[in-house]
Amino acid sequence: MDSGSIAWMLIASALVLLMTPGLAFFYGGLVRGKNVISTIMYSFISIGIVSIVWVLWGYSLAFGGGGAFIGTFDNFALSGVDDADGQMFAVFQMMFAIITPALITGAFCERFNFKTYMVFLVLWVTLVYAPICHWVWHENGWLFQGVIGTEGGALDFAGGTVVHINAGMAAIAAAALVGRRRNVDRGIEPHNVPYVILGASILWFGWFGFNAGSGLAANGTAVTAFLVTNTCAAVAMMVWVILGMIHGGKVNGVGAASGAVAGLVTITPAAGFVGVGGALALGVLSGVFTFYAVQLRNKTSLDDALDVFAIHGIGGIVGAVGTGIFATSVGLIYGKTDAFIENIIAVLATMIYSLVVSLLILKILDVIPGLGLRSSESDEDNGLDISDHGERAYVADGAD
Amino acid sequence: MDSGSIAWMLIASALVLLMTPGLAFFYGGLVRGKNVISTIMYSFISIGIVSIVWVLWGYSLAFGGGGAFIGTFDNFALSGVDDADGQMFAVFQMMFAIITPALITGAFCERFNFKTYMVFLVLWVTLVYAPICHWVWHENGWLFQGVIGTEGGALDFAGGTVVHINAGMAAIAAAALVGRRRNVDRGIEPHNVPYVILGASILWFGWFGFNAGSGLAANGTAVTAFLVTNTCAAVAMMVWVILGMIHGGKVNGVGAASGAVAGLVTITPAAGFVGVGGALALGVLSGVFTFYAVQLRNKTSLDDALDVFAIHGIGGIVGAVGTGIFATSVGLIYGKTDAFIENIIAVLATMIYSLVVSLLILKILDVIPGLGLRSSESDEDNGLDISDHGERAYVADGAD
Amino acid sequence: MDSGSIAWMLIASALVLLMTPGLAFFYGGLVRGKNVISTIMYSFISIGIVSIVWVLWGYSLAFGGGGAFIGTFDNFALSGVDDADGQMFAVFQMMFAIITPALITGAFCERFNFKTYMVFLVLWVTLVYAPICHWVWHENGWLFQGVIGTEGGALDFAGGTVVHINAGMAAIAAAALVGRRRNVDRGIEPHNVPYVILGASILWFGWFGFNAGSGLAANGTAVTAFLVTNTCAAVAMMVWVILGMIHGGKVNGVGAASGAVAGLVTITPAAGFVGVGGALALGVLSGVFTFYAVQLRNKTSLDDALDVFAIHGIGGIVGAVGTGIFATSVGLIYGKTDAFIENIIAVLATMIYSLVVSLLILKILDVIPGLGLRSSESDEDNGLDISDHGERAYVADGAD
Amino acid sequence: MIKIEVIVRPERVNVVIDAMAEAGCTGFTYQNVTGRGTQEGIEVFTGRGGVSHRVAVPKVCITSVTEKSKQKKVVDSIISAAKSGDEGQIGDGKIFISEISDVIRVRTSDSGTNAL
Amino acid sequence: MIKIEVIVRPERVNVVIDAMAEAGCTGFTYQNVTGRGTQEGIEVFTGRGGVSHRVAVPKVCITSVTEKSKQKKVVDSIISAAKSGDEGQIGDGKIFISEISDVIRVRTSDSGTNAL
């Protein structure tokens, strides 16, 4: 890597790290005030725990050689990862491993036991994230290699499958097993809309590192990835705004922020492969699919509290399939089918593996004495901030 | 562009994008709590709408060839803008087009109809921003070419005329036409000072991309621009602090933040052209002029709610004229007059065009059935958050 | 510097600037709501004042030639600092000079007279920061040269002594002289935990610029510094979380954030000199030492309100001594003793000089008529936001 | 002396206070509350296009202690200031009157009507 | 008519309001307050592993004005909704009853029990 690319990858890595606190505020603003510390901490603690897991064995399992399905322990504690290129790649990828499980927490917030969650983080990154990352992004991975053709495998520029679909499926598993929130039927309003927009803005800002950094160089691909990222996010945001106006007559701030995030999710796998036209198309598709996915989910009994599946799962699927359609030269619209099929296989493989193994991990954690998924009723009523963290988010009783 | 410059322009673009949410919080903290979502959304939605307008035709009208006054539609949807340099420039410039109309919203917040505003965004970027941008920054533009001499035209390094004076004049137009807020005479306190300082800090941070990125390269000019940007902002901030202490006896946090923003505005046109000495001088001038401009405006009946004209208009004029005075080698203090005169012409041209066309656009929007500039009395009393966005910013009634 | 390194140093400088508002929110969230503007302003005003001091004479005293103890006035107003490398270095170092005195304010917040503080900033940067900076980082500085050997002096990659130990000792001086807060024994809860985590996150993000920028180039050292910075912070954070669970049974959000900051402090002097193993070891040591330092301080009568000495002083000492132990090739564990001894000398010299001169400055300010360290009782009871700044942080009485 | 407690829509606070001052009230204390009358609650957006039913809504409670003789005048002026349109609307508010046995001004130790 | 003021734990607000509605109350106003009874306060974390003693804790005060005849029924239903477990716990709350001399509905100018 030349110094320009190192400069870009350093800052891109910092940007992706910042996305996790951004997510913390995006999610934190959407919950009730008595659970805001808890919701923020689900994300924040991931920086602590997953950084350690990744440095010790996560990177090695994902990228430390190995076969079609999993890496090795050869790079335990990053031993052997000594040059600038290798360390830079390990650092950049670490930031992805940090945010992915944090995304899941939107499904189970306001009622998930924090201690159990900390154990879940270790297991999930090890058993779900690292393998799928290896499949898709390591040169030996079976999805990277491809299943049907000889021209290489699935196209996932910055993590449509590895990050978003993966998190979206784990979200379904978690929401289903932890059960609905008490009182959710009374209707829960976001307690701090400025935080939601602050979080979405930090996510948008950081996403430039996420997508434009995924080419690992400061070059034309990075510039295009930057441009299409912004374009798709803007379009999906406006689709949400327009659909929100049609259905509710008002320009919902939370809706605009959600649409932007959905657009960012969708362009993620496509960012290095499509142009402005593809970004516009994906933005429209992303907005429509994710908006109605949220409306549909509202009709089910699944309490995926912050609609992780609708936004990240559906948004990611639209992006991954859309990449197979719009990818310059190799997409469906260019008359090629290989990439399209490979991407569908990758989507399905990720969905199944993530759902099944996430369910397994959660089931086991649920029965381990002293852990268990669900907070007690009184802890939930009191709010997890007091119950699990011993803190009140906002103290305003004016005394002293 | 080499990889170092691409790296810098990627992050500079991201920084300038982040300024818009920064502005959202700067403005959002200054208004009453019942209008904070509305005020934040005026800025946030600009990212969605202007990104699309810019990609589709805005860039093309500003930079797609053309004559002295306006570009073409040749680069519609950025067709023909394919290489890294071209796309990078289009992206960087997009971020400027996003924040400029957002600046205006400080003038009319707390009472401007949100739907009308969305239409205004499209029209204003197309009919006001793109032309002035073309005049000043496109090589064929009449102000870029210069009016009086042969040595080139107005000097506007990063947008003193295009961005700040332009927004400041549109602010006057909007504040005048929309009218004074109900109850403004009771005195309105900023509802959240930490947000004001958070916003100002993000603006300062992002402004390094704005100014030091405007040379389009990671080189000595960028470094100097960075240095003088910080210096001028610091000086203007302290001038506001000192004047505030003289007039009120206290160190007003909102005043310090406002002074910093004023200094950042003033150095914008000058950033690539002056040294530390010029930055110190401009900082003092900026602080004094903008501070007293706010005091004077308070005495008028114009309800430019967050003093967009005083800060951005006057601050920009001081900067643009000051560039003609202090610019290394070509400024008045070096005995040259061309740049000084060209800059004064550019200031006047921008002021007149922006004021007239903004007034026209707003007048037309005011009479279109279903639109109209002003929220209804009850919407304004209820707060625009509920009325236009159906949301409450802060929910703290402790239930559930 | 090539363009890649310029790109990196531009953004690294911007990142370090952003740390000061980050600190403002970290500290601001920890105090009571009636002092949040005051606490934020202690940091924010440092950007204004120290930028000016640094540009005028601070840089020159620290880096403008000179002998073993202090620079000169040769580079007054940065005259003679004209090339990109020189200006870049002056800018990057400026950001360090801004944040260091802001760190101290955690010790005396909620009761320190703001006007006195503004004078303190000027004096302290001139008389304490610039000299120590010269000793450690200027090639003529006595600690840079080394005391005992011939192989060069103390190793302080990014400011363990210059920034953190220095601020930590001044914090003791200030807390001791200003005295305990009224009512502190009733127990003071942080008024806004989300701000604490927002601040800590911004600090973490900015610290990548702080540490990975301190090699002044986009190269392998920067990458390693980035990696070990993140690793050490993550480990120290988890040590605090675990110790907090052992002592209190809950995962304290403020504790996690504090642990992260402690880890970032500790890795600062070591960042360019250690590998992943060293970072893991330093993270554990940092977490344990700083956590128990806070507990011990709680048992004393010293009201170092936000534990600046425990976090920055002790964290910095662990880092500086630890650098002597773990530094690749030259540390104690490689059988060398020179670096270890030089670092201990540097730690002691910094501690003594900072404590003594800070005490002197504060003592003098305390007796100057019209200044004085301590706010009046009624100002303190009313809250410094109203008393010193004439503002309320949050206005929510719903009127108008 | 009587205590008049009025629950009104937040956007009416200033108008109602002005009207009460006009009618002779000399002091006021108000605070944000959440309330629910016979009205059935309102529909609110829950962020993402969904609609939810909120039973209680934000209100402001204004308290003023005044002489019993002013009761009718004050109540009438409150009604005209707080009522939405001629017909009034659900959610316009309630006025509660109760007896106060004593009032003391801290500054002067005055009590009874002298302290109002 | 009487005014019933209930101080309860914040997490019980909805349950208590539902119980009161069941027992015949037609309107409610509630707000966040901070309180301290004979309980000695609670221990809270002060951020960094330290423990501090907090004498007052967050509560919610629910106010409902209703007919005097409903007093017993309403009080009983509040007690069963607000009490923690069978034994009750310190901090469960208090109920204060006072007389209200008049109630006026702003919308209709109805007064007395018609306005409830």
Place this chain on the structure above:
Amino acid sequence: MIKIEVIVRPERVNVVIDAMAEAGCTGFTYQNVTGRGTQEGIEVFTGRGGVSHRVAVPKVCITSVTEKSKQKKVVDSIISAAKSGDEGQIGDGKIFISEISDVIRVRTSDSGTNAL
């Protein structure tokens, strides 16, 4: 039993509560309010060097229900704790006394003075 409602400057809350406890009050509930007495309001900075007139200012309302017999002692101790200097200042606050017909402790169902 009586209800004592005291409006004080926010910075005096703890001192006043301590004084009331000393004088025999056993429980307290307080909340942030905004108020306006005969004082004419205060001048506040509106952010950017401008000065504006604020008619109402932040206060805290402390409520304590106690035996009627303690009224005088409690009121006296409140006055001495809440008054600024010897002369007192505008804005020092007001005390309102009213009758309470019953008090019930949720935990034990005790009522009357036993519940205080």
